[in-house]
Amino acid sequence: MASRVVTPFERRKDVHTDNLPVSDLGLSKRPRRNRRADWSRRLVREVELTANDLIWPLFVIEGDSEIAVDAMPGVSRLSIQAAVREAEKAAALDIPAIALFPYTDPLLRDELGSEAHNSRNLVCRATRAIKAAVPEIGVITDVALDPYTSHGHDGLMRDGVVLNDESVAALVEQALVQAAAGADVIAPSDMMDGRVAAIRAALDREGFRDVQIMAYAAKYASAFYGPFRDAVGSNVALVGDKRTYQMDPANGDEALREVALDLDEGADMVMVKPGMPYLDVVHRVKEAFRVPTFAYQVSGEYAMIEGAARQGWIDGEKAMLESLIAFKRAGADGVLTYFALRVAQRLKQGRL
Numbered sequence: 001m002a003s004r005v006v007t008p009f010e011r012r013k014d015v016h017t018d019n020l021p022v023s024d025l026g027l028s029k030r031p032r033r034n035r036r037a038d039w040s041r042r043l044v045r046e047v048e049l050t051a052n053d054l055i056w057p058l059f060v061i062e063g064d065s066e067i068a069v070d071a072m073p074g075v076s077r078l079s080i081q082a083a084v085r086e087a088e089k090a091a092a093l094d095i096p097a098i099a100l101f102p103y104t105d106p107l108l109r110d111e112l113g114s115e116a117h118n119s120r121n122l123v124c125r126a127t128r129a130i131k132a133a134v135p136e137i138g139v140i141t142d143v144a145l146d147p148y149t150s151h152g153h154d155g156l157m158r159d160g161v162v163l164n165d166e167s168v169a170a171l172v173e174q175a176l177v178q179a180a181a182g183a184d185v186i187a188p189s190d191m192m193d194g195r196v197a198a199i200r201a202a203l204d205r206e207g208f209r210d211v212q213i214m215a216y217a218a219k220y221a222s223a224f225y226g227p228f229r230d231a232v233g234s235n236v237a238l239v240g241d242k243r244t245y246q247m248d249p250a251n252g253d254e255a256l257r258e259v260a261l262d263l264d265e266g267a268d269m270v271m272v273k274p275g276m277p278y279l280d281v282v283h284r285v286k287e288a289f290r291v292p293t294f295a296y297q298v299s300g301e302y303a304m305i306e307g308a309a310r311q312g313w314i315d316g317e318k319a320m321l322e323s324l325i326a327f328k329r330a331g332a333d334g335v336l337t338y339f340a341l342r343v344a345q346r347l348k349q350g351r352l
């Protein structure tokens with residue numbers, strides 16, 4: 001992009017500095033030298049954001065109409081046909097992958113989350129339609145029962161307890177129908193122990209050896225998921241909270257243990273979630289394991305930036321870009337972000 005020649009505000013005639021006393025600290029080291037000109041700032045820049053860093057989460061819903069997500073201005077639940085069109089747009093802008101999340105009809109939700117392993121469910125049909133129309137884009141599907149259970153939890157429940165091993169069996173079935181529908185990447189977001197190994201074994205057994213696993217390895221019990229739960233309708237019913245399986249926000253070392261387990265069990269990529277409040281975790285994971293590491297800028301983070309921007313309280317475009325470059329600086333190889341399309345459009349136009 002051509003950089004315009006502008007008079008630094010220091011040298012503008014209308015800014016009166018005549019009365020300032022001259023002073024010289026005699027410094028030999030002046031970090032500001034590298035920051036004086038746009039060309040120099042670009043030259044010393046350490047990390048860059050490109051379309052290749054982006055994964056775009058999309059919400060899908062049955063029927064033909066788009067339904068706005070109240071707490072995520074600018075985000076809607078899309079029909080399968082609309083999701084196909086958005087996937088086409090994303091591919092044209094070189095976004096490598098999209099991640100699908102369904103709003104399931106409440107009538108299809110039950111105690112067992114049975115709809116999760118219906119091979120004709122919304123996510124499976126959306127995956128088939130997108131892979132048929134836009135084979136070049138990666139499709140990531142979420143493995144967890146919360147969009148399908150009447151109680152809103154990610155696993156199966158008995159006497160108020162979210163069961164681990166029983167849930168893993170259900171998650172394996174869910175992963176298999178997604179892989180059969182053409183998902184390129186299975187992304188377990190449920191935080192049950194041992195689910196990566198179980199899913200890997202089942203995928204291999206059923207002929208899906210090349211289907212990748214992106215593990216939500218360090219997923220925290222977070223208030224920043226609020227708008228997402230509204231979007232997929234899992235908040236209405238949610239009994240209690242998810243602190244018996246999602247991580248305590250106070251823990252960092254534990255994230256390294258979780259990531260080590262998921263890698264050991266066969267995860268191809270790992271994720272830290274949420275994003276911005278957990279950049280230290282992203283950094284530690286990348287430093288410790290040097291594996292493909294992703295961060296999820298979750299719904300509540302999007303809502304904070306976009307909500308404040310729409311009020312005119314912050315510059316939304318700048319806050320969006322700053323938040324995303326921060327993930328790269330922390331060591332993330334990529335970011336799941338609801339801003340993906342907007343950022344990719346800007347990158348294409350060279351407006352960064």
Ligand SMILES: NCc1[nH]cc(CCC(=O)O)c1CC(=O)O
Pocket residue numbers: 142144145146154189190224225226227228229297298299300
């Ligand atoms: N297992 C479901 C799931 N997968 C992704 C998100 C959150 C994504 C977001 O907030 O954008 C959640 C919500 C939750 O765990 O309650």
Ligand SMILES: [Mg+2]
Pocket residue numbers: 191192193194217258261262
């Ligand atoms: Mg784990």
